[in-house]
Structure formats: C-alpha cells, structure tokens
Amino acid sequence: MRALAKLEQVLPSRLRRRVNTLQAYTVPVPRDDAGPSIDPTVLTALSAVCRDRERLRFDYHDHAGAATVRAVEPYRLVIWGRRWYLLAWDVERSDWRTFRVDRIRRRTPTGPRFTPRDLPDDVAAYVSRRVSAAAWRYQAQVTVHAPAEVIADRIGPAAGTVERLDERTCVLHTGADTVETLAVHLGLLGADFDVTGPPELLTHLHRLAHRYIRTITSSAPGDRTG
Incomplete structure (x- = not known):
C-alpha cells in the first residue's frame, strides 16, 4: 500500500483516480507467505466495480480445481501478503463469499447496479477467518x-x-x-x-x-x- 501512495504522487489525474479507487476499496491483512502475482489491470477493474456498485459475473476455479460461474455484488479487495481476495455477496447463494483474485476470470459486461449491504464489522478479520486455513495445501x-x-x-x-x-x-x-x-x-x-x-x-x-x-x-x- 505504501508503494501505491508513492505512485499516486507522480501519476496524471486520470490514472491517479484509479489508484485512489484501488486504495479506497482495499483492506490489508498482516503479511504472510508470498502468493501469485496479479495483473494490475485486474485489480483496478475489480476496485472500479466495487466503487460503482455493479454486479460482476466471472468464471472461478476453487482450490480443488472445480469450475463454477459466479454472480456477485463486489465490495472489497483484501490483501494477504501477496495474495488478493475479493469479498463479495454471492447472489445465488445469498451469503458473503471470498474469492482469490488469481482464480477469477471476468465476464463482460458488468451490471446492473446494486443497493449496498452492511459489511461485516471487521472485513480483515472476517476474510482471515474464512480463508486462513481453508486456502492452504x-x-x-x-x-x-x-x-x-x-x-x-x-x-x-x-x-x-x-x-x-x-x-x-x-x-x-x-x-x-x-x-x-x-x-x-x-x-x-x-x-x-x-x-x-x-x-x-x-x-x-x-x-x-x-x-x-x-x-x-x-x-x-x-x-x-x-
């Protein structure tokens, strides 16, 4: 997150707005093992739908390799070391879910817009409880x-x-x-x-x-x- 702050200082206004959005909709969790690198354009796209409150559809592969198509209301990106997670409301399952960003393949277009729900009280702690052990080998x-x-x-x-x-x-x-x-x-x-x-x-x-x-x-x- 410190790197984003430094980058923001030298960016033109159009790109600075994207960085601001990424910072505003990102929640850090204390660092752990390094994870897979993520394309920055994916992060900015996900932070944008969080900001604009647009529904998102994507193909997803879980840790066992099972493939599903998900429809969600996206809310926050969560950093865990170098792993990125999307916290979202799963429309079909009517519950909060966390998704590893490196396993998401977005479908377009996005939308429609949704009315925001109340987030869990502590987003970082909530995501930690959901993925701290289940995501590991x-x-x-x-x-x-x-x-x-x-x-x-x-x-x-x-x-x-x-x-x-x-x-x-x-x-x-x-x-x-x-x-x-x-x-x-x-x-x-x-x-x-x-x-x-x-x-x-x-x-x-x-x-x-x-x-x-x-x-x-x-x-x-x-x-x-x-």
Whole structure:
C-alpha cells in the first residue's frame, strides 16, 4: 500500500483516480507467505466495480480445481501478503463469499447496479477467518496449552484463527502451503501444544526435533575441548 501512495504522487489525474479507487476499496491483512502475482489491470477493474456498485459475473476455479460461474455484488479487495481476495455477496447463494483474485476470470459486461449491504464489522478479520486455513495445501488443528487471548496476541490473523476451549487451553486452526511454514507458526506459539496431523507435518517436526537435539548435544559444555 505504501508503494501505491508513492505512485499516486507522480501519476496524471486520470490514472491517479484509479489508484485512489484501488486504495479506497482495499483492506490489508498482516503479511504472510508470498502468493501469485496479479495483473494490475485486474485489480483496478475489480476496485472500479466495487466503487460503482455493479454486479460482476466471472468464471472461478476453487482450490480443488472445480469450475463454477459466479454472480456477485463486489465490495472489497483484501490483501494477504501477496495474495488478493475479493469479498463479495454471492447472489445465488445469498451469503458473503471470498474469492482469490488469481482464480477469477471476468465476464463482460458488468451490471446492473446494486443497493449496498452492511459489511461485516471487521472485513480483515472476517476474510482471515474464512480463508486462513481453508486456502492452504496443508491444514492443521493444534491444541495449545495456553489461554486463547495469549496465543491470539502472538500470531497474526494470516497464520490462523484461535478457538477458546477453556481458561488454559485453545485450538489453533492454521494452514500453509508448506510444512516448513506450518512449523514456523507452531514455533511462534511459545507454549506446549499437541498436533495429530497432517502426516507430512509430523514427519517434519520429528526431523526438527532430532536436529535440535543433535545441535544441543554437540554444543554441550562437557563436549568442548581446548
């Protein structure tokens, strides 16, 4: 978003209006892993239909590769690291939906115009809850032996959502494209935890544990010479 602000200062008025629209209808979420790059013309086109309150039709492929045609009322673009999501009201499903922009293939023309609805109270948090784990290749539910509010303060919303079990225990719903990134999320918890899967994550955690134990053993004071 800082780059957009700098770009705005040197643009002619016609292009500056497009950048202003993109900024006005974009909601940032704290940075996570890098995602696919997006054609800027797609972002400006989507921000324009958000601004003009025009219905949008597009072809969409979900994370499993299933193809559908969607008709929506677009409201906001949400940045998550380098991933872009469109928050929209799905006309046929009568509910809010989030769509990865890199999976959208727009159909023309747009329209008709629609009467705006009340947005969720916290757009960034809402989108985070909807896509934080479901969008990733690897997903995990981790029982953490610490209060939910403590864990929520230690991780960003892009890393997952925290569900309270009791005063001393919570569940972290998390995900990532790689098990290495998942392990980083767990390392940031600063608390004991139990995890049952996925198997690839358990294998990676075993490797990390052996590596750390080997490092500690080789660095023990009694083993030093000289």
